[in-house]
Amino acid sequence: MKHILIIASVILGFFAGIIFSGITLSISSGEMMIKELKSPYPFDKTVEVINQRINSKAGWHVSTVIDQNREILINGGKGIGKYKIIKYCHAGFSAKMLASDKRKKIGNMMPKSFAVYEKSDGQVFVSTMNGAIMGKIFGGEIEEIIEEVSLEVEDIMRFINLKYTLF
Structure with a gap:
């Protein structure tokens, strides 16, 4: 009888762990997938700085800026207020990613983008997909x-301390 109780407890603990992990991942996955960072600049200056930093980094260029x-x-x-999407690209990395038929599906996530927006309290933020999570x-x-x-995008966005992390 004691062995049955131990086995039942282990099985119950295992399933409770799976359920808890699932709930935790569900709650935190949105926060993990997208990085949001406060800009030290007003809206227009943030857009200008990002454009300048992208275009001054070897191989990178802004392909379009959308006034959403x-x-x-x-x-x-x-x-919705001030909201711009900055689309940017690197021809070398794009060619490398899309050269293989196995990787062509990734094209729907290209070019890369930043969203720059002003929230209702006047604070300006920049958001982007979390490269560390996407890679994994x-x-x-x-x-x-x-x-x-x-690594290159982190360098471009050093002014707001962008660092891609798994958590």
Whole structure:
């Protein structure tokens, strides 16, 4: 009888651990996938600095800046305030990522982007996908390329102390 109680306790503990882990991952996954950092500058200056830093880094360039508020307004939506999406790219890394048929699917996440926005309290933030997490999700060659890209993006965004981490 004592052995049955021990086995039942172990099994119950195992399943409780799985459930707890699932709930924890579900709650924290959104926060882990996207990095959000407060900018030390006002909105327009933040957009200007990011553009300048991207374009001055060898191989990198801003491909477009989308005024998301304007897009929403001209297409019938209600304004959201200051919000720009900066799309940027590195031809060498893009070619490396998309050269293999196995990796072409990653193109839907390209080019990379930053969202720059002002919250209702006037504070300006920058958000981007967490390269460390994205790399781990895909693994293999994709992870290796994303790690290389992430190091360069961290350097570009040093002014707001961007550091990709798993947690």
